[in-house]
Amino acid sequence: MVRNLGWHPVASWTWDAQDETCGICRMAFDGCCPDCKFPGDDCPLIWGACNHAFHLHCILKWVNSQTPQPHCPMCRREWQFKG
Amino acid sequence: MENLGILDSLSDECIDEILQSWNGYCSCTEEILKGKGDLSIESEFVAVVIALCRHGLEGLVKDHFLQVLEVAFKENGVSKFWQHFHDYCDASMMASNKPLQIQENYQSVLCESLEEICLQKQFQEKCLLILVHALQSYEESLMESKKSEVETDNLFSRYQLMVSSVLLTTLPRHFPEILRLYFKESLEELSTMMAEEYEGGNEIQGEGNFDLDEGESLTKIEVDIDKRYYEMNTVRNTKLVRNIGKVVRDLRSLGFTSMTEDAYASAIFFLLKTKVHDLAGDDYRSPVLESIREWIQAVPLQFLYALLDYLGDSVGYDTASSGLKSPLASCPSSCYPGISIPSEGLIRWQLRLEYFAYETLQDLRIGKLFEIIVDYPDSSPAIEDLKQCLEYTGQHSKLVDSFISSLRFRLLTAGASTNDILHQYVSTIKALRTIDPTGVFLEAVGEPISEYLRGRKDTIKCIVTMLTDGTGGHSNGPGNSGDSLLEELNRDAGNQENADCGDDFNIDDKQAWMNAERWEPDPVKADPLKSSRNRRKLDILGMMVNIIGSKDQLVNEYRVMLAEKLLNKSDYDIDSEIRTLELLKIHFGESSMQRCEIMLNDLIDSKRTNTNIKASMQQSQRGTEQGEGISLALLDATIISSNFWPPILVESLNIPAAVDQLLSDYARRFHEIKTPRKLLWKKNLGTVKLELQFEDRTVQFTVAPVHAAIIMQFQEQTTWTSKNLAAAIGVPVDMLNRRISFWISKGILSEMPGKESDDHVFTLVDDMVDTNRNGVINGTCEELLVVDEEGEGSVASVEEQLLKEMTVYEKFILGMLTNFGSMALDRIHNTLKMFCVAEPAYDKSLHQLQSFLSGLISEEKLELRDAFLFITERLKIFIHWPQES
Ligand SMILES: [Zn+2]
Ligand SMILES: [Zn+2]
Ligand SMILES: [Zn+2]
Numbered sequence: 001m002v003r004n005l006g007w008h009p010v011a012s013w014t015w016d017a018q019d020e021t022c023g024i025c026r027m028a029f030d031g032c033c034p035d036c037k038f039p040g041d042d043c044p045l046i047w048g049a050c051n052h053a054f055h056l057h058c059i060l061k062w063v064n065s066q067t068p069q070p071h072c073p074m075c076r077r078e079w080q081f082k083g
Numbered sequence: 084m085e086n087l088g089i090l091d092s093l094s095d096e097c098i099d100e101i102l103q104s105w106n107g108y109c110s111c112t113e114e115i116l117k118g119k120g121d122l123s124i125e126s127e128f129v130a131v132v133i134a135l136c137r138h139g140l141e142g143l144v145k146d147h148f149l150q151v152l153e154v155a156f157k158e159n160g161v162s163k164f165w166q167h168f169h170d171y172c173d174a175s176m177m178a179s180n181k182p183l184q185i186q187e188n189y190q191s192v193l194c195e196s197l198e199e200i201c202l203q204k205q206f207q208e209k210c211l212l213i214l215v216h217a218l219q220s221y222e223e224s225l226m227e228s229k230k231s232e233v234e235t236d237n238l239f240s241r242y243q244l245m246v247s248s249v250l251l252t253t254l255p256r257h258f259p260e261i262l263r264l265y266f267k268e269s270l271e272e273l274s275t276m277m278a279e280e281y282e283g284g285n286e287i288q289g290e291g292n293f294d295l296d297e298g299e300s301l302t303k304i305e306v307d308i309d310k311r312y313y314e315m316n317t318v319r320n321t322k323l324v325r326n327i328g329k330v331v332r333d334l335r336s337l338g339f340t341s342m343t344e345d346a347y348a349s350a351i352f353f354l355l356k357t358k359v360h361d362l363a364g365d366d367y368r369s370p371v372l373e374s375i376r377e378w379i380q381a382v383p384l385q386f387l388y389a390l391l392d393y394l395g396d397s398v399g400y401d402t403a404s405s406g407l408k409s410p411l412a413s414c415p416s417s418c419y420p421g422i423s424i425p426s427e428g429l430i431r432w433q434l435r436l437e438y439f440a441y442e443t444l445q446d447l448r449i450g451k452l453f454e455i456i457v458d459y460p461d462s463s464p465a466i467e468d469l470k471q472c473l474e475y476t477g478q479h480s481k482l483v484d485s486f487i488s489s490l491r492f493r494l495l496t497a498g499a500s501t502n503d504i505l506h507q508y509v510s511t512i513k514a515l516r517t518i519d520p521t522g523v524f525l526e527a528v529g530e531p532i533s534e535y536l537r538g539r540k541d542t543i544k545c546i547v548t549m550l551t552d553g554t555g556g557h558s559n560g561p562g563n564s565g566d567s568l569l570e571e572l573n574r575d576a577g578n579q580e581n582a583d584c585g586d587d588f589n590i591d592d593k594q595a596w597m598n599a600e601r602w603e604p605d606p607v608k609a610d611p612l613k614s615s616r617n618r619r620k621l622d623i624l625g626m627m628v629n630i631i632g633s634k635d636q637l638v639n640e641y642r643v644m645l646a647e648k649l650l651n652k653s654d655y656d657i658d659s660e661i662r663t664l665e666l667l668k669i670h671f672g673e674s675s676m677q678r679c680e681i682m683l684n685d686l687i688d689s690k691r692t693n694t695n696i697k698a699s700m701q702q703s704q705r706g707t708e709q710g711e712g713i714s715l716a717l718l719d720a721t722i723i724s725s726n727f728w729p730p731i732l733v734e735s736l737n738i739p740a741a742v743d744q745l746l747s748d749y750a751r752r753f754h755e756i757k758t759p760r761k762l763l764w765k766k767n768l769g770t771v772k773l774e775l776q777f778e779d780r781t782v783q784f785t786v787a788p789v790h791a792a793i794i795m796q797f798q799e800q801t802t803w804t805s806k807n808l809a810a811a812i813g814v815p816v817d818m819l820n821r822r823i824s825f826w827i828s829k830g831i832l833s834e835m836p837g838k839e840s841d842d843h844v845f846t847l848v849d850d851m852v853d854t855n856r857n858g859v860i861n862g863t864c865e866e867l868l869v870v871d872e873e874g875e876g877s878v879a880s881v882e883e884q885l886l887k888e889m890t891v892y893e894k895f896i897l898g899m900l901t902n903f904g905s906m907a908l909d910r911i912h913n914t915l916k917m918f919c920v921a922e923p924a925y926d927k928s929l930h931q932l933q934s935f936l937s938g939l940i941s942e943e944k945l946e947l948r949d950a951f952l953f954i955t956e957r958l959k960i961f962i963h964w965p966q967e968s
Contacts, residue, residue: 002795003774005783006717007742008653010768011750012725016761031726037677038684039724040760 015045017053023074024058033057048072049080097138104134112148115210116155125213132217133224141218145238148214152207153245160203161253167196168261193265194326197333204246204336211242247338259342262334266350269327274354274382276323324386328393335394347390351383352439358382359443367455367462372444372471379436387432438475445472449482453489459510463517470518483524487531495535501545508532509549509568512623525626533630537930538937543640546627551644551663569666572623624670632930638675641667643729645679646878650721650731653770653785655690657683681727689722696720696752718745721769722753722762729878734767737813738788739795775831777849784829789814789822794831801847804837808845816841889935891923896936897944897954905951908933 015029025033032043033055046056052074054062063070063079070079111128135144215238334343358378362371448455448469455462455469473479494507508529515525536542550569631637645660660683668676700715725731737743743766750762771791775782784790792812796803803811809819823845826832835844892915899914900906906914912929919925927935936952939945946955 001776002798003776003781004717004742004791005772005774006653006719007772007788007791008719008721008770009742009746009764009766009788010650010721010723011746011762011764012723012728012731013753013757013760013762014725016759028726030724038681039726040688041757045759 013040015053017045018051019053022055022058023052024054024062027055029053029055047082048077049082050075050077051082100134101138101140104131104138105140107131108135108144109147112151115213116151116207118206128213129217129220132214133221136218136221141221144218145214145241148211149238149241149245152211152242153249156203156207156246157249160200161249164196164200164250165253165255167192168255168258189261190265190268193261194330197330197337201333201336208239208242211238214238243338250337250339259346262339262343262346263349265330266327266347267353269323270347270350270354270383270386273323273386274358277382277385324389324393327386328390331390332394351386351436355379355383355436355440356443359440360447363444363447365451365454367451367458367465370464370468372441372468375440375444376437379433379440383436384429384433388429391426391428441472441475442478445469445476445478446481448472449485452482452486453493456507456510456514459514463514466514466517473518479519479524482518483527486528490528490531495531501536501539501541502549504532504536505542505545505549508536508626509623512626529626529629533626536630537632537933540934540937540941543631543636544644546631547637547640547644550624550627550667551641567663567666569624569663569670573666573669632928634671634675636930638667638671638679639729642679642682643878645682646729646731649682649686650723650768650878651770652686652721653772654719655686655693655721657686678727681724685723685727686721689720692722692753692756693719695756696749699756700748700752715745718749720746720749730884731765731768731878733765734789734818735813736767736789736792737811738766738792786825787822789818790825793819793823794826797832797845797847801849803845805843805845885927885931885935886938888923889927889931892919892925893939895919896939900945900952900954905948905953907951908936911936911952 013030017029019029021028022033027033029045030039032039035057036043036055044056045053046059047053048059050072052072054073059073059079062073066079071077072079107127108131111124111131114124115128132144135141331343331347334340359371359375362374362378448465452469455465459466469482473482494504511528511532512525515528516522519525549567551567628634628637631640648660649657664676664679664683667679673680697715697718738746746764746766750764753762754760767788769788770785771788772783772785773791773794775784775794786794789812793808796808796811805816805819805823808823809816812819814822820843823832823834827834827845831848832845833848835846836842837844895915895918896911899911909929912932915925915927915932936945940947940952943955946953
């Protein structure tokens with residue numbers, strides 16, 4: 001009879017975005033943006049209405065630099081956060 | 084000739100008078116030399132001498148007298164004198180294995196015969212004085228006494244010259260050896276006496292009186308002086324010293340001055356050497372230099388002081404000599420203030436003796452440096468002594484040469500484990516850093532070691548283990564367990580920095596050392612820019628990095644090792660890893676350690692997330708049946724940010740359905756909480772804790788999931804073929820065969836050949852008591868951590884990665900060597916750089932190439948001769964390179 005006293009498994013997490021890397025900073029989505037130290041919760045991804053994903057910090061910087069009307073860096077459509 | 088000329092011009096009368104006087108002179112001389120010279124003879128002698136001098140025959144008179152003295156000296160003195168030593172002509176015969184009686188005998192023979200011949204000399208000098216008086220009377224009669232003193236001096240020095248030349252021309256060859264032995268034995272006797280006295284006054288002597296503060300120094304020195312004065316008196320008054328002094332004085336009077344000095348010098352040095360060897364011995368754990376210095380003060384210097392004093396030529400109150408500032412003169416104990424300012428001769432003796440002692444001790448310690456360093460830090464007193472000796476002698480190059488050769492002979496050999504070499508290297512660095520704060524020859528010594536280590540495959544791994552392992556730098560050293568080498572280094576660095584602040588004088592020291600140092604460092608290696616403050620920063624970690632080649636490689640290796648460790652944890656306790664990382668960050672900078680930090684952060688996050696997920700799952704699961712297999716409470720997951728981890732070997736594995744279900748639920752809940760993030764299970768990774776229950780006992784194991792999957796299959800079915808079992812748990816058969824061997828080795832499963840040749844049958848050993856009958860007690864729990872038992876890690880090692888990347892070039896390298904016959908490492912490296920520019924471009928370092936090639940050497944594809952690589956004969960048979968077409 002085998003009794004299980006504890007199972008300590010290993011998993012990796014992923015954002016499960018379509019692309020591998022952020023179109024703005026060219027860093028991996030599962031990594032983090034250049035300004036961040038830790039990936040994951042600390043450096044989240046955000047999707048636009050156009051379904052393109054970016055590091056939150058990257059797109060925020062981008063959006064702030066684009067006046068008056070920001071566009072998605074990938075498809076040039078007007079940028080809107082996916083609701 | 085001149086005299087004969089005078090004779091020609093003389094009258095017969097005159098000639099008669101001269102002849103008469105001459106005859107009278109000769110017979111008087113004879114009488115005087117017989118010792119029968121009473122007053123009447125003496126006055127007759129004076130008369131004939133004056134008569135002869137009047138005829139201008141003064142020179143003839145002197146010559147004749149000296150001639151007669153010489154003949155008498157030869158006949159009565161010299162031959163008899165040497166006769167005494169005839170029995171001792173085999174000087175080696177008198178070496179210490181001879182009975183004491185004979186030794187004493189020849190000591191007294193020497194004293195007595197010296198006394199005898201000196202008595203004769205004194206008698207002859209007395210005779211000579213009679214002649215001198217006669218000549219003086221003649222000169223007084225001429226009323227001119229200007230040159231008389233010079234004349235008599237001249238006569239005595241001619242006599243002295245005659246005595247020494249007669250003795251030296253008849254000197255038996257073994258006489259200097261007799262003198263040497265005489266002094267040696269006398270000094271040994273003296274040394275024993277001193278030791279007894281020393282023992283008696285030990286209580287006062289025992290206080291370290293060598294580094295005195297300004298304040299208390301005065302009184303202390305005075306006490307010191309009184310005591311030394313007392314000691315000095317006892318020595319001076321001993322019969323022994325008096326006897327030796329007398330022998331020396333007699334020898335000097337016979338003209339053996341330098342031979343005598345050589346003899347007692349060589350006896351003193353011999354004794355000093357023996358003393359140094361006695362005191363130093365093979366004990367490296369206590370300092371000896373101080374006792375040697377004390378002994379020099381207590382025995383040979385006191386002896387010399389007493390001797391020179393007895394001979395009357397030492398104690399000049401010669402203030403001029405204070406101009407001679409020896410480096411030791413500043414040390415209060417090294418001279419005798421108050422008694423007298425030591426003569427220059429004594430100071431010179433002290434310098435000679437101390438230099439000799441330093442050199443002897445230094446050679447002794449250098450010869451045993453390897454053992455001393457093995458014993459480090461317990462042996463640090465010996466190292467400290469050696470440092471002082473070298474500072475004085477400046478013979479650092481001796482140390483470098485000798486140590487390098489003993490390293491090659493004893494350490495850098497195939498038999499020594501990489502770990503041992505590294506530990507010895509660390510000790511070497513620590514020990515030599517003490518001796519040589521500039522690091523100049525640490526580099527010279529370190530280079531062969533690092534060069535050798537670079538050729539070993541497991542070097543990086545060993546270094547990283549040493550840095551992070553709890554066993555510290557010295558696995559068998561007491562006390563320091565649980566402390567990594569890194570932590571030790573850090574403590575060390577802290578101490579050094581503190582020490583650095585206060586020691587400005589050290590820079591002068593260093594400069595002095597640099598000046599004294601004759602050994603020329605390799606100008607390339609010993610960059611002058613490095614020679615100031617940077618040089619001191621030559622830390623152990625830096626030297627380790629230098630072996631590996633680059634900081635990045637070390638960090639990389641550490642990361643792989645850390646990953647392995649973290650993935651095999653069964654809890655989230657990473658305190659010691661955090662501590663190590665903090666230390667590594669100090670040395671390598673935060674950015675280098677960023678990925679490692681993320682890895683550790685993953686574990687911290689995992690713990691939190693795990694708690695949250697389990698809490699929410701428990702809520703929703705409440706009321707639902709727990710199901711068979713495993714309860715949620717037993718599950719603790721590690722969730723990694725795989726981008727920052729080394730490549731991880733993911734293999735398929737069917738884990739038990741219940742666990743698999745639980746993992747799916749867990750992943751779903753993660754997705755719910757962390758949307759849109761997802762979990763991807765790496766089912767072959769992690770650890771499982773199992774308890775195997777048998778009729779009479781239970782056994783616990785902590786194993787990899789694949790082991791758990793295997794053994795759990797045997798609950799349903801106690802016999803499996805390898806093919807079926809492999810299919811059931813979803814792994815290739817060969818991997819199953821490798822992994823299952825763990826359970827076989829534990830006696831849980833048994834193996835039998837299957838029906839087909841490549842198949843095996845495994846059966847659960849019900850009755851484990853049979854296999855483990857001995858020492859098995861009911862209910863014993865045995866916990867074993869067996870992760871990575873077969874060396875199959877979950878993370879691809881740096882070498883595996885490198886090997887995979889280098890294999891592409893193997894064919895190219897073998898081709899080059901076939902064409903060129905042989906090539907040196909750097910030429911292969913440069914050629915690869917030049918020609919392998921297409922994908923995959925060759926971008927490896929020289930060290931990486933070297934470690935790859937040493938792999939080929941161990942596979943006997945290549946061999947290394949005189950720094951050139953060749954294809955082995957064995958391989959040549961197998962290679963058929965297309966020659967034509
Ligand atoms: Zn980005
Ligand atoms: Zn960020
Ligand atoms: Zn877009």
